[in-house]
Amino acid sequence: MKPSLINNNKQVIHKNPWFLGFVVCIFVVFVSLNIPIEKRKYGLSQSNLTTDYAGLLPERIERIVKVGDRTELQKMVKEANEKGHHISIAGLQHSQGGHTYYKDSVVLDMKTFNKVLEIDKQHKTIKVESGATWEDVQEAIQPYGLALKVTQSQSIFTIGGSLSVNAHGRDIRSGPMAGTVRGMTILTPTGEIKTVTRNDSEEWMKYVFGGYGLFGVILDVTLELTENDVYIIHTEELKTNEYEAYFEKLLRNDDASMHYARVSVAPNSFLNEMYVIDYLNTGKKDHQTPLKKERGARIGKLALDIGRQGGVLEDLFWENQKLLIKSLDGDKITRNNAMRGNSVFMEFTKPGRVEVLQEFFIPVEQYEEYISDLKRFLPANDNNDDFKIHNITVRYAAKDDYTYLNYAKEDMFGLVILIQHGLKEKEINNAKAIIQGWTDLTLKHGGVYYLPYYPYQTKEQFRKSYPKWEKFHEEKLKRDPKVVFQNIFYEYYF
Numbered sequence: 001m002k003p004s005l006i007n008n009n010k011q012v013i014h015k016n017p018w019f020l021g022f023v024v025c026i027f028v029v030f031v032s033l034n035i036p037i038e039k040r041k042y043g044l045s046q047s048n049l050t051t052d053y054a055g056l057l058p059e060r061i062e063r064i065v066k067v068g069d070r071t072e073l074q075k076m077v078k079e080a081n082e083k084g085h086h087i088s089i090a091g092l093q094h095s096q097g098g099h100t101y102y103k104d105s106v107v108l109d110m111k112t113f114n115k116v117l118e119i120d121k122q123h124k125t126i127k128v129e130s131g132a133t134w135e136d137v138q139e140a141i142q143p144y145g146l147a148l149k150v151t152q153s154q155s156i157f158t159i160g161g162s163l164s165v166n167a168h169g170r171d172i173r174s175g176p177m178a179g180t181v182r183g184m185t186i187l188t189p190t191g192e193i194k195t196v197t198r199n200d201s202e203e204w205m206k207y208v209f210g211g212y213g214l215f216g217v218i219l220d221v222t223l224e225l226t227e228n229d230v231y232i233i234h235t236e237e238l239k240t241n242e243y244e245a246y247f248e249k250l251l252r253n254d255d256a257s258m259h260y261a262r263v264s265v266a267p268n269s270f271l272n273e274m275y276v277i278d279y280l281n282t283g284k285k286d287h288q289t290p291l292k293k294e295r296g297a298r299i300g301k302l303a304l305d306i307g308r309q310g311g312v313l314e315d316l317f318w319e320n321q322k323l324l325i326k327s328l329d330g331d332k333i334t335r336n337n338a339m340r341g342n343s344v345f346m347e348f349t350k351p352g353r354v355e356v357l358q359e360f361f362i363p364v365e366q367y368e369e370y371i372s373d374l375k376r377f378l379p380a381n382d383n384n385d386d387f388k389i390h391n392i393t394v395r396y397a398a399k400d401d402y403t404y405l406n407y408a409k410e411d412m413f414g415l416v417i418l419i420q421h422g423l424k425e426k427e428i429n430n431a432k433a434i435i436q437g438w439t440d441l442t443l444k445h446g447g448v449y450y451l452p453y454y455p456y457q458t459k460e461q462f463r464k465s466y467p468k469w470e471k472f473h474e475e476k477l478k479r480d481p482k483v484v485f486q487n488i489f490y491e492y493y494f
Contacts, residue, residue: 050101050107052093052094052095052096052097052098052099052100052101053093053094053095053096054096054097054354054356054453054454055354056096056354056356056428056454057097057098057454057488059098059101059102059103059488060103060104061088061101061102061103061104061105061106061107062085062104062105062106063106063107064106064107064109065106065107065108065109066109066111066112067108067109067110067112067113067131068112068113070187070193070219073108073187073217073219074187074191074193076106077187077189077190077191077216077217077484078190078191080106080482080484081189081190081191081482081484084482085105085106085484086102086104086105086106086483086484086485086486087105087106087107087108087484087485087486088100088101088102088105088106088107088108088213088485088486088487089107089108089110089160089164089213089217089485090107090108090109090110091110091111091130091131091157091158091160091161091164092111092133092156092157092158092161094156094157094161095161095165095212095452095453096356096357096452096453096454097451097452097453097454097455097488097489097492098487098488098489098492099164099165099212099213099452099487099488099489100213100487101487101488102486102487102488102491105486105487108217110130110131110158110160110161110217111131111158112131113129113130113131113219114128114129114131114132114133114136114158115128115129115132116128116129116132116136116137116140117129117220119140119141119144119146121144121146124146124224124225124226124227125182125222125223125224125225126140126141126146126222126223126225127220127221127222127223128140128159128220128221128223129159129219129220130158130159130160130163130217130218130219130220130221131158131159131160132158132159133155133156133157133158133159134148134151134152134155134156134157134159134162134339135155135156135291135340137159137223138155138291138336138339138340139291141225141336142228142290142291142336143287144287145227145228145285145286145287146225146226146227146228147225147226147227147228147229147334147335147336147339148180148223148225148226148335148336148339149171149174149180149223149224149225149226150168150169150171150174150175150176150177150179150180151167151169151177151339152167152168152169152339153169153170153260153339154340155339155340159218159221159223160217160218160221162177163177163178163181163208163209163218163221164208164209164210164211164212164213164218165210165212165451165452166178166209166210166400166403166405166406166407168395168397168408168414169339169395170258170259170260170279170338170339170395171257171258172250172251172256172257172258172259172396172398173257174226175398175399175400175402176397176398176400176402176403176408177209178205178209178210178400178402178403179400179402180223180224181198181205181209181221181222181223181224182197182198182222182223182224183195183196183197183198183221183222184196184205184208184218184219184220184221184222185218185219185220185221186204186208186215186216186217186218186219187216187217187219188204188215188216188479189215189216189479189480189482189484189485190479190480190481193219198402203404205402205403206402206403206404207404207472207475207476207479209402209403210403210404210405210406210451211404211405212451212452212487212489212490213485213487214476214480214485214486214487214490215475215476215479215480215485216479216480216485226335227285227335228285228286228287228334228335228336229257229281229282229284229285229286229334229335230281230282230284230285230286230332230333230334230335231257231258231279231280231281231282231332231333231334231335231338232279232280232282232330232331232332233277233278233279233280233328233329233330233331233332233333234276234277234278234279234280234329234330235275235276235277235278235325235326235328235329236275236276236278236329237273237274237275237322237326238261238273238274238275238276239272239273239274240263240271240272240273240274240368240371241368241371241372243261243274243276243367243368243394244364244365244367244368246276247259247364247396247413250278253280255280255281256278256279256280256281257279257280257281257335258278258279258335258338259276259277259278259279259395259396260276260277260393260394260395261274261275261276261277261393261394261395262274262275262321262325262391262392262393262394263371263392263393263394263415264318265314265318265389265390265391265392266314266315266317266318266319267310267311267312267314267315267380267381267383268315269315269318270375270378270380270381271371271374271375271378271380272375273318274394275321275322275325275326277325277328279333279335279338282332286334286335289334289337291336291337291340292337292340308388308390308420309383310381310382310383310384310385310388311381311383314383352422352423352424353420353421353422353423354420354421354422354423355390355418355419355420356419356420356421356453356454357416357417357418357419357453358416358417358419358435358438358449358450358453358456359414359415359416359417359449359450359453360414360415360417360438360439360442360447360448360449360450361397361407361408361412361413361414361415361442361447361448361449361450362412362413362415362442362445362446362447363410363411363412363413363445363446363447364396364410364411364412364413366445366446366447367413369445370441370442370445370447373441373444373445374438374441377437377438377441378438386421386422386427386430386431387419387420387421387427387430387431387434388419388420388421389417389418389419390418390419390420391416391417391418392415392416392417392418393415393416394413394414394415394416395413395414395416396411396412396413396414397411397412397413397414398411399411399412404468404471404472404475405451405466405468405469405472407448407449407450407451407465407466409448412447414450419431419435431456432456435456435457436456436457436458436461439456439457439461439465440461443461443464443465448465448466449461449465451466451489455489455492455493459492459493462493469493469494473494476490476494
């Protein structure tokens with residue numbers, strides 16, 4: 001008796017298990033590519049509680065004003081002085097400590113205030129309104145063969161927001177972002193429109209940059225630009241105790257223009273391994289290559305979600321990261337595209353949990369000792385813990401003399417930490433205790449923590465990290481006697 005067709009098919013699949021595996025792989029890829037990436041719900045709302053990106057400090061505001069006209073804006077500020085109203089300033093709201101709103105305040109939504117005003121190719125500058133994003137700037141200057149000197153690793157943020165938090169980037173030659181601003185127009189807390197420069201005797205820039213929206217509204221800025229150079233990417237695996245010497249050598253290499261690194265948080269190599277990514281100048285310029293768009297977000301999110309589980313899966317994620325980075329070695333990339341890191345794949349929307357950022361700055365010569373102490377402070381495997389660390393990225397922050405609440409009082413390494421924890425009171429308190437201990441360890445090594453994130457730290461830790469806080473507060477009250485510009489961050493720390 002002949003076997004049935006069904007039995008024949010079963011035999012074929014049995015003899016060819018690779019075929020079944022191939023079908024399963026195709027199915028998994030198809031499903032993964034079609035899963036929508038749910039966006040984190042946050043932002044300005046008049047009818048509901050307003051939040052920023054972390055969503056940990058909800059508050060009800062009075063109203064939102066979409067900014068478009070500076071004359072109307074000036075009128076609002078003068079009226080707030082007369083009537084005792086509070087004003088807060090919001091861009092993309094990726095700061096996470098209530099910097100962009102305040103109870104019953106009028107919130108200025110700056111995203112509509114985004115015109116590119118002037119490009120000077122000869123002097124390599126651009127004048128742009130503060131609500132424009134770095135992507136808007138890149139799109140405007142790319143046809144001229146120009147590029148930004150300093151920006152964050154992602155291009156989604158507004159210029160005003162980045163300068164208000166005194167952001168830094170991957171460039172190791174141009175210093176802090178504030179140092180690339182040649183001049184700007186501001187609306188002061190008393191309603192005066194002023195044009196200021198670095199040599200301004202009243203030092204407005206020192207307080208506005210890293211001033212978290214407390215010293216008025218940045219209306220426009222004139223940024224210094226550079227050539228859209230072509231880089232060759234160099235990647236390398238290191239032990240963490242080799243990094244100081246590696247970076248010292250890199251700084252002596254005149255071709256090295258940009259750099260960042262990642263440290264392992266996987267159990268099997270916890271804080272022992274890292275990889276570096278260097279951008280070495282080829283001497284060539286680019287006027288042709290289009291700006292890259294984000295691709296592979298779903299696959300990237302799937303990989304990150306696997307790593308988020310911790311334990312063995314975190315080890316798997318780290319090994320795959322190393323393979324991915326190794327595959328970049330020798331690739332060429334333009335400066336503009338090197339400043340356009342992906343962001344969509346990082347979206348995290350698990351109910352009952354939150355992902356937050358913290359950043360700690362450590363003097364360059366303290367890095368090895370700091371990592372050694374950190375190994376003793378943090379568990380290598382957080383698989384069963386509520387408090388989980390998913391990523392540590394290292395960037396170089398050169399000494400900053402441009403801002404008053406400066407984190408880089410000398411040349412520093414900034415360690416950007418991606419953390420996940422629960423939203424129950426005991427889980428938040430546990431995260432707070434760990435981060436406060438981490439901050440104490442950082443202070444012990446002469447470091448500081450960064451202020452744009454959720455304020456886990458104590459007021460005492462704030463004052464130790466930023467000893468000029470009293471002068472900053474004094475100037476705030478002097479320049480804004482009615483405390484027109486207000487936010488949750490200011491209320492908490494000052």
